[in-house]
Amino acid sequence: MCAANERTAQNPSGTYVDEAVAEDNRPVVGRFAPSPTGPLHLGSLVAALGSYLMAKSSGGIWQLRMEDLDQPRLVTGIASDMLATLEILGFRWDGEVAYQSRRTEQYREAARELKSRGLAYPCGCTRSEIAQIASAPHEDGLVYPGTCRDRLPPGKAERALRVKVSDEAVTFEDLITGHYSQHLTGSCGDFVIHRADGPYAYHLAVVVDDAAFGVNQVVRGADLLSSTPRQIYLQSVLGYATPRYAHLPLVTGPNGAKLSKRDHAVSLAAGYDLARQGGALLLSALRFLGQFPPPALEGAAPGEILQWGVASFDLSKVPRLSAPFYPD
Ligand SMILES: [Zn+2]
Numbered sequence: 605m606c607a608a609n610e611r612t613a614q615n616p617s618g619t620y621v622d623e624a625v626a627e628d629n630r631p632v633v634g635r636f637a638p639s640p641t642g643p644l645h646l647g648s649l650v651a652a653l654g655s656y657l658m659a660k661s662s663g664g665i666w667q668l669r670m671e672d673l674d675q676p677r678l679v680t681g682i683a684s685d686m687l688a689t690l691e692i693l694g695f696r697w698d699g700e701v702a703y704q705s706r707r708t709e710q711y712r713e714a715a716r717e718l719k720s721r722g723l724a725y726p727c728g729c730t731r732s733e734i735a736q737i738a739s740a741p742h743e744d745g746l747v748y749p750g751t752c753r754d755r756l757p758p759g760k761a762e763r764a765l766r767v768k769v770s771d772e773a774v775t776f777e778d779l780i781t782g783h784y785s786q787h788l789t790g791s792c793g794d795f796v797i798h799r800a801d802g803p804y805a806y807h808l809a810v811v812v813d814d815a816a817f818g819v820n821q822v823v824r825g826a827d828l829l830s831s832t833p834r835q836i837y838l839q840s841v842l843g844y845a846t847p848r849y850a851h852l853p854l855v856t857g858p859n860g861a862k863l864s865k866r867d868h869a870v871s872l873a874a875g876y877d878l879a880r881q882g883g884a885l886l887l888s889a890l891r892f893l894g895q896f897p898p899p900a901l902e903g904a905a906p907g908e909i910l911q912w913g914v915a916s917f918d919l920s921k922v923p924r925l926s927a928p929f930y931p932d
Pocket residue numbers: 726727728729750751752753
């Protein structure tokens with residue numbers, strides 16, 4: 605049994621639970637956190653709108669965060685283009701925009717804490733070494749076999765810092781998709797929180813940021829559903845509260861595959877005259893989220909449409925299934 609178990613809240617059945625949520629009566633703090641690796645597209649619009657409506661319809665606040673840690677993949681100017689696009693579409697965020705690239709010290713501190721408590725350890729394995737030992741590959745990659753858990757093998761240089769996971773199931777109730785449970789040992793094993801030659805991992809950065817900014821409601825695309833247990837696990841070992849999660853249906857292309865940022869045909873700024881078509885795009889996105897804006901809103905300004913959305917948003921109507929998105 606790994607040391608992580610001693611530090612983590614468990615219920616009698618031995619599963620990790622988001623128990624902090626039940627006691628949390630604070631106002632909703634939501635966020636939209638795009639990666640500036642490509643322009644906002646229809647999928648980003650749905651994520652922005654869904655997170656905005658869920659925060660604002662309960663009188664909460666909506667923060668904006670740029671997940672710009674992966675420097676080689678960043679595209680110059682995209683972050684400011686994203687902000688401009690959101691503004692044309694009527695979105696107003698609360699507080700300053702946060703940039704992950706400016707918060708490395710906070711991630712380093714969290715990693716240092718996990719290491720000093722014996723919850724994270726250096727790993728010297730290459731990907732091919734892991735592939736040779738690992739059991740069947742999982743959807744998110746290979747299950748790490750724990751080679752370096754007790755010590756870095758002699759002659760190996762540190763390639764990554766991994767966090768020790770436990771055998772317990774991580775369980776949570778998604779506000780849209782419902783009950784979700786995952787055993788990290790079987791789905792990914794001890795996972796990377798920092799690469800020696802790269803940035804801090806998304807999972808670590810996102811939990812440090814959500815805790816630092818008081819985020820208690822995470823609304824994002826369903827492609828991140830299976831990574832949520834890793835984040836809940838990190839929250840539990842770092843002593844952070846676990847936010848409520850809501851995973852939105854994904855926007856797919858006609859072939860059923862998730863829309864990619866590489867697909868420039870769906871770039872909002874390049875594909876649409878936003879000053880003229882912004883309202884229509886928002887109405888389409890509302891319908892995609894299962895809402896029924898009245899015909900009187902056709903031709904209305906984005907701000908007015910968002911106002912209707914906030915006043916009328918019905919979470920129970922948001923579909924669970926991903927679907928193609930065809931703006932009118
Ligand atoms: Zn290793």
